[in-house]
Amino acid sequence: MPSTELDVQLDHERAHLATSRAALHAMRLRAEQLYASGASIAGDPFAAETLGIALAKRVAELADDPSTPLFFGRLDLGPEKRLDPVPDDGATAGRFHIGRRHVTDALGEPLVLDWRAPVSRAFYRASARDPQGVRVRRRFGFAGGELTSFEDERLDRGEELGTTSRILIEEIERPRVGPMRDIVATIQPEQDELVRADLDTSICVQGAPGTGKTAVGLHRAAYLLYLHRERLRKSGVLIVGPNQAFLGYIAAVLPALGELEVKQSTIDDLIARVPVRGTDPVATEGVKHDPRMATVLHRALWARLARPAGPIQVSDGAYRWRIDEGVLRRLVDDVRREDLPYTLGRERIRARTVALLQRQAESRSGESPPESWQRRMGKARPVVEFLDACWPAVTPEALVFELLTDPQLLGRAADGVLTAEEQAVLVWPKPPRTVRSAKWSTADLVLLDEAAGLLERQPSVSHIVLDEAQDLSPMHCRAIARRTTHGSITLLGDLAQGTAPWAAADWTESLRHLGKPDAAVIPLTTGFRVPEAVVALANRLLPALEVDVPPAVSLRHDGELAVRAVGDLAAAVVDEVRAASAYPGSVGLIAADRQIPALRAALDAAGVRTAGLADPDDGAVTVVPATLAKGLEYDHVVVAEPAAIVAAEPRGLHRLYVCLTRAVSRLSVLHTEPLPAVLTS
Numbered sequence: 001m002p003s004t005e006l007d008v009q010l011d012h013e014r015a016h017l018a019t020s021r022a023a024l025h026a027m028r029l030r031a032e033q034l035y036a037s038g039a040s041i042a043g044d045p046f047a048a049e050t051l052g053i054a055l056a057k058r059v060a061e062l063a064d065d066p067s068t069p070l071f072f073g074r075l076d077l078g079p080e081k082r083l084d085p086v087p088d089d090g091a092t093a094g095r096f097h098i099g100r101r102h103v104t105d106a107l108g109e110p111l112v113l114d115w116r117a118p119v120s121r122a123f124y125r126a127s128a129r130d131p132q133g134v135r136v137r138r139r140f141g142f143a144g145g146e147l148t149s150f151e152d153e154r155l156d157r158g159e160e161l162g163t164t165s166r167i168l169i170e171e172i173e174r175p176r177v178g179p180m181r182d183i184v185a186t187i188q189p190e191q192d193e194l195v196r197a198d199l200d201t202s203i204c205v206q207g208a209p210g211t212g213k214t215a216v217g218l219h220r221a222a223y224l225l226y227l228h229r230e231r232l233r234k235s236g237v238l239i240v241g242p243n244q245a246f247l248g249y250i251a252a253v254l255p256a257l258g259e260l261e262v263k264q265s266t267i268d269d270l271i272a273r274v275p276v277r278g279t280d281p282v283a284t285e286g287v288k289h290d291p292r293m294a295t296v297l298h299r300a301l302w303a304r305l306a307r308p309a310g311p312i313q314v315s316d317g318a319y320r321w322r323i324d325e326g327v328l329r330r331l332v333d334d335v336r337r338e339d340l341p342y343t344l345g346r347e348r349i350r351a352r353t354v355a356l357l358q359r360q361a362e363s364r365s366g367e368s369p370p371e372s373w374q375r376r377m378g379k380a381r382p383v384v385e386f387l388d389a390c391w392p393a394v395t396p397e398a399l400v401f402e403l404l405t406d407p408q409l410l411g412r413a414a415d416g417v418l419t420a421e422e423q424a425v426l427v428w429p430k431p432p433r434t435v436r437s438a439k440w441s442t443a444d445l446v447l448l449d450e451a452a453g454l455l456e457r458q459p460s461v462s463h464i465v466l467d468e469a470q471d472l473s474p475m476h477c478r479a480i481a482r483r484t485t486h487g488s489i490t491l492l493g494d495l496a497q498g499t500a501p502w503a504a505a506d507w508t509e510s511l512r513h514l515g516k517p518d519a520a521v522i523p524l525t526t527g528f529r530v531p532e533a534v535v536a537l538a539n540r541l542l543p544a545l546e547v548d549v550p551p552a553v554s555l556r557h558d559g560e561l562a563v564r565a566v567g568d569l570a571a572a573v574v575d576e577v578r579a580a581s582a583y584p585g586s587v588g589l590i591a592a593d594r595q596i597p598a599l600r601a602a603l604d605a606a607g608v609r610t611a612g613l614a615d616p617d618d619g620a621v622t623v624v625p626a627t628l629a630k631g632l633e634y635d636h637v638v639v640a641e642p643a644a645i646v647a648a649e650p651r652g653l654h655r656l657y658v659c660l661t662r663a664v665s666r667l668s669v670l671h672t673e674p675l676p677a678v679l680t681s
């Protein structure tokens with residue numbers, strides 16, 4: 001395109017941007033006015049409050065962030081795809097700008113279409129081979145909210161840029177500062193297919209570091225909320241991530257896409273029903289996370305049932321009623337066969353016992369006794385004694401407490417399921433005296449949740465996105481399965497990054513425990529973060545990680561890698577970090593957890609500004625313990641002493657693989673001890 005023509009078109013697009021911004025502003029003003037007058041329109045205080053909340057949300061959703069473009073793409077559709085009834089004026093019919101949210105003018109005509117709208121799909125999926133009715137796809141380049149360039153693909157003429165798009169490459173190579181950003185402008189076709197998968201479809205995405213798994217999960221959540229807003233408002237979408245630092249890092253993505261109400265949680269917080277005040281030895285933790293514990297708990301619970309040993313005789317003040325032992329036995333057997341959660345079963349026994357008494361009262365008087373009579377009989381001492389004897393009430397805490405304090409009881413429940421050694425490590429060495437004084441560990445949380453699931457039904461969430469899912473134990477997966485009985489999941493992970501003792505070795509097992517055995521496992525293989533040279537170093541570890549995963553192909557041919565033997569680790573770290581700070585973008589120092597305090601002190605002493613994960617500071621060097629590096633990324637990463645990272649834990653090589661794959665542009669590896677042999681061979 002000649003440069004004058006290009007300038008004309010750019011001016012045209014800038015004018016459209018200005019019009020769209022003004023329209024968004026007007027939409028927001030209207031929402032604010034409605035909000036201000038909400039109290040007077042609504043009939044009563046409750047309605048006023050509900051309306052007020054909805055309108056305040058709407059106002060917040062319509063906030064314009066001047067640093068992000070209102071649209072990032074444009075589609076010119078061919079005549080057969082035009083949706084508008086307006087006669088073709090040759091200029092704008094069949095033309096749609098695509099952005100983060102809908103913007104309409106005063107007449108309700110769309111100026112910008114939401115990226116999730118059906119028409120927008122073609123922006124991500126159309127190709128020269130399958131143009132999907134698109135004549136021209138235009139991508140816009142922006143700097144600080146100002147439109148600076150555009151790039152056209154004439155799909156109708158077979159032109160397609162794919163991953164050679166300059167705008168895509170610039171976006172990928174842009175320095176990272178602060179929390180994670182959305183990727184709506186450049187979602188790739190293989191990612192889009194996952195983002196737009198049906199709500200009822202559960203998927204498992206296996207992808208090497210930096211292939212966009214987290215991004216895909218977050219965008220899928222936003223997409224599902226757009227498409228099924230009413231349904232999901234009630235039962236929700238939940239994002240589960242490995243730790244608070246990670247959740248903090250991704251927290252801004254959904255609000256940037258206009259989704260302000262998605263809950264995010266770590267798996268431990270999701271299932272925590274008691275405060276964690278204790279820790280377990282590794283061997284004990286391992287057994288508690290083993291799926292065989294589900295059988296043990298199940299057996300321990302149902303072993304509490306006893307056969308009725310005698311009739312019940314109940315007086316209601318006027319008459320005395322009796323139910324024979326045989327009838328009670330049948331009653332308990334019948335309810336047992338109904339396979340209800342335990343507490344529901346107990347209540348059903350109570351209800352049926354009262355019904356039997358009621359029938360006797362009816363046949364005597366010919367009238368049905370009042371509800372108050374039924375309630376009284378349900379609480380009558382002989383009825384409660386019968387229930388307590390045959391179907392005793394129990395809490396999850398009491399059930400787990402009994403198992404962990406009583407070797408005999410545990411032995412009966414675990415017979416043929418756990419070995420004697422496994423049973424021995426489960427029992428508390430110093431048993432607490434009461435349930436209340438128990439110091440529960442994080443591993444106990446999965447047992448308590450499993451027990452709670454045996455007692456009561458868990459409410460179902462419509463969709464759960466599970467990130468870094470390779471680290472979920474089978475018992476974690478069961479906890480999620482209980483919460484998605486009627487919902488679906490997006491499982492995101494990389495088997496090579498599994499660092500937990502129970503890390504998944506293949507996805508089939510995890511999916512089975514998650515109750516979604518038929519979910520497809522889909523690979524993502526294009527790497528958007530880690531430069532080629534760095535991927536090549538990290539990939540040397542793969543054979544030692546004993547997992548079968550497709551290797552990633554990096555889109556980044558830039559980037560630098562330096563591996564240096566040094567004499568004084570702290571001094572070298574200070575020098576390296578100082579040198580890194582000369583470049584734009586973020587700097588992260590990753591080291592074994594126990595080395596972090598000394599290295600941070602050395603940086604502080606040298607006057608280098610540092611920040612921890614809990615207190616992020618954009619201009620400072622973030623000091624990251626290796627165990628918290630998962631999912632994070634920095635432009636320049638300094639990994640200090642790989643041997644110490646490997647030595648710190650049984651799956652230390654997997655941890656090192658995670659640490660080496662955090663760099664967006666440059667990775668410096670500094671070591672005083674020899675590097676792990678697999679890295680140098």
Ligand SMILES: Nc1ncnc2c1ncn2[C@@H]1O[C@H](COP(=O)(O)OP(=O)(O)OP(=O)(O)O)[C@@H](O)[C@H]1O
Nearest residue numbers: 183186187188209210211212213214215528529631
């Ligand atoms: N289509 C895309 N366009 C631009 N950037 C992208 C795209 N996909 C992913 N990215 C960027 O690549 C980086 C890595 O993405 P993300 O963190 O989602 O990867 P991941 O697979 O979850 O990585 P890890 O396994 O290390 O957690 C992020 O900065 C993300 O914004």
